[in-house]
Amino acid sequence: MxxxxxxxxxxxxxxxxxxxxxxxxxxxxxxxxxxxxxGARRNISSFQRQDWHDHFDSLGAAAIVADTTSRALHFWSGDGSDYRIYPTSVPMTDELTKRGYTQVVRKKVGPDWTPTPSMVERNPELKYMPPGPDNPLGTHAMYLSWPAYLIHGTHDTRKIGRRSSDGCIGLYNFAIEELFAITPVGAQVRII
Incomplete structure (x- = not known):
């Protein structure tokens, strides 16, 4: 006993x-x-919560921090009641990574894609792609105030959690659809 x-x-x-x-x-x-x-699930990196106070003076309409080191995107609603984290793909090299403050200037469902001149220089086989399953921008895109830099979806889920983009921040299509719905044009963005 x-x-x-x-x-x-x-x-x-x-x-x-x-x-x-x-x-x-x-x-x-x-x-x-x-x-x-x-194999696709293993691509997701571990990441920690961020505090918006470390990046912005106020939340404004909404705020996004894309952390290229942890490969995570952090979203806060304008009133701070909604905080979400999404795994991302990030630029392949530091030379392709633009860091700093920008904002969402427009959004598009079913984006088409035109490679930039520097992309074509690296890979001459790249051509314009209309919306669809082969389009590298996935189902939704949010355009930043920096030309040719976007937050977008991807049909190639192997890219998430990896250094795989030419400068953009990529999310699973279901994640960009969710983020797209809650992010207003004018949302502030910081890429770190």
Whole structure:
């Protein structure tokens, strides 16, 4: 009988040690991620919460921080009640990465894509692409005040979590659709 409290203590201790893993497992990812091939899920980098105060004086209409190191995009609504984090693709090299402050100047569902002259210089086979499943901008695009820099979706889910873009910030199509719906034109953006 004296062993029962000890066994209960050991069982409770073991459960306590595994509680964080159990809680993480309970946070089931959306079907779009969960049902992907195992290799695609591994591309998602780990990232930490950001505090908008570290980047902006106020939230304005809304605020976005795209962290190219952790490969995550952080969104805050204008009143601060909505904070979301999305895994992203980031530019392939530091030379392609533009950092600083900008803003969303327009949004488009079903964007078409024209490669920039520097992209064509690196890969002469690149050509204009209308909206559709082969378009590298995915289903939605948010254009920044910097020419040729966008936050957009991608049909190639292998790119998320990797250095794979020519300068833009890419998200899963389901994620850019969600972000697109809650981000107003004029939202401030910081790329770090």
């Amino acid at each position: 004296a062993d029962i409290p000890r066994r209960l203590f050991l069982a409770a201790s073991g459960a306590t040690l595994f509680a964080p893993a159990i809680l993480r497992a309970a946070e089931t990812p959306p079907a779009e991620i969960r049902d992907r091939p195992e």
